[in-house]
Amino acid sequence: MSEDTAADGDAATSEKLVELAKRRGYFFQSSGAYGGVGGFYTFGPQGASLKGNLEDAWRDRFAVAEGNMEIDAPTIMHEPVFEASGHLDGFDDMLIECPECGTSSRADHLVEDNTEYEDAxxxxxxxxxxxxAEYELSCPECGAGLAGVAVEDFNLMFATNIGPGDAQPGYLRPETAQGIFVEFPRLKEYARNQLPFGVTQIGRAYRNEISPRRSIIRTREFTQAELEYFIDPETDDPDLESVADVEVSLYPASEQNAADGDEIETTIGDAVEEGIISSPWVAYFLGVAKPWYEAVGVDMDRFRFRQHLSGERAHYASDCWDAESEIDGNWIEMAGFAYRGDYDLSKHEEYSDDRFTIFKQYDEPKTVERATVDPDMSYLGPEFGGDAQAVVSELEDLAARDRSAFEGDSVEIDLEGETHEIPVEKTGFAVEEQTEAGEHITPHVVEPSFGVDRLVYTVLHHAYREDEVDGEERTYLDLEPEVAPTFVGVFPLQSDDELEAQANDIVADLRAEGLSVTYDDSGNIGRRYRRQDEVGTPFCVTVDYETIEEREAQRASDSASGDEPRADETTVTVRERDTTNQKRLPVDDLAETLAAIREGDLEFESL
RNA sequence: GCGCGGAUGGUCUAGUGGUAGGACCUGAGCCUUCCAAGCUCAUGGCCCGGGUUCAAAUCCCGGUCCGCGCACCA
Structure with a gap:
């Protein structure tokens, strides 16, 4: 057994991986029969299983283990949602194409750079x-004049129509998050109106990327696993202690800006103490994420958390860190951890008719003096007609803002630019003592947002191995048993009815235990081992003639003694993928043993 | 969207103006008592659309897709 050579960081690994993925059914471009379409990929039998296992692992850690709730929202939502979220206006770019050289430029940037306009x-x-046209701006590449050239709006959201006609535009969601935010008023009920609580969602999101790249790393349809964790910013603190000792590699903005900047090896606890990570909530989820990434098979030597530079942060984020993995010498973003403040809930509060707040009860009710009005509608109605209700609103606002306005005999209000005088006695103005049990607060949101496709790619890339077994080259995927698409392959040593029958019995046993099993009787045994190595199956079970002989001996002795049949003591070989080591294990409790290994309760070496 | 380079069985590839070979894989059989062995047989291919030509997988044009660079990535 030669030593493993972790696949080196040249582009060749990605090339070999993409080829393997296509050939063995991890992922491939969709609709190839029709020429394919850019940025869309299908996960094959292996890939769908791996992706599903990773999603399950994520759910276990970020929903179940954290006590959060999971929802499943539509991928299409109608326009008002995205008006509120800012995606309709903010998610598009103005492009202008030079008629001479064909270079596309951001029209708004051109204007800002060359005129006194600021927010073009x-x-x-x-x-x-x-x-x-007025400033006779020209192409930054070739200098050709751009006056009269059309500016095009390019929105990265996929648009569609809901129902017949185009009366109700809708969009495919560019992130799963909005599906959670818009349902906040109901979700808070399920949380019994108590902060903090978290809502997760695993689902597809869509962006009409100008240029999809690098296989499944940048696609137009992708899967996100997002957690929106709602907190009271004044009183809720994360359980930092539970992750304080987690060791992390951090690449803060200060290091990125420094000429000789480098990653910092530290712990979550120290990083918070030293102010490297400013939000304790973001720090907490970084601390949860790191061991999780390690557990599903990301190489921790090729993993770091990078802080967003101030210029690249989204408008809503006060601090943001990405989880990044290294692929062929490039760092790619696998997840973002953002403190979104109250941005999203405030926007939906503003744009919708519902309430995106939580009622927070005081420890002791407070008594406050409050100026109120109780207008005499029998006066206001005839006086102002249809505007009466607007007058009431003005009076209410004024009372809250400036109670001294009500000190005279009459009060002045503005209504659509006109000043009106209203006798104070008709306003029902009063200063009352009111008891308040609490207040409505807008929760803040901490958002760990994971890209599942990029995780699939990273896990495969980091698991890719080439080594030599008995002088023969071998390719295998060192996938964690928890996420490997197939857990065990079962083979008869060679073509033989008895061996095949026994192997099929074992397949049935293992499947009954809930294990993912594949059966293979084609080709010599070595070939079959290599097939499973290449898709990352951790274990193979082989039925040989010893198995059959042991079984026959068992039967003979049972019938000779006249006893009840004893436990089957026949054995099979079990081979481990990474080492190719083999052990003989009893068939009888094979299912149990393998299941324990998969759960991490047993080690193959210790058997 | 622009530029450069590509596209031949499932995968990787050779190739010439006269419609294609190889390797691996896959399947059937033989052999085989544990690591891609050997033998026989079999399945399967020139990205799409135009043009030039007697004849185009090959040359030309357009498109699609892939890779890289630019731009973009709320």
């Missing part, structure tokens, strides 16, 4: 076109 992105397109 907020200008309507015709106006941007006018500005470009």
């Amino acid at each position: 992105e907020s200008l309507p397109i015709p106006e941007v076109e006018e500005v470009i």
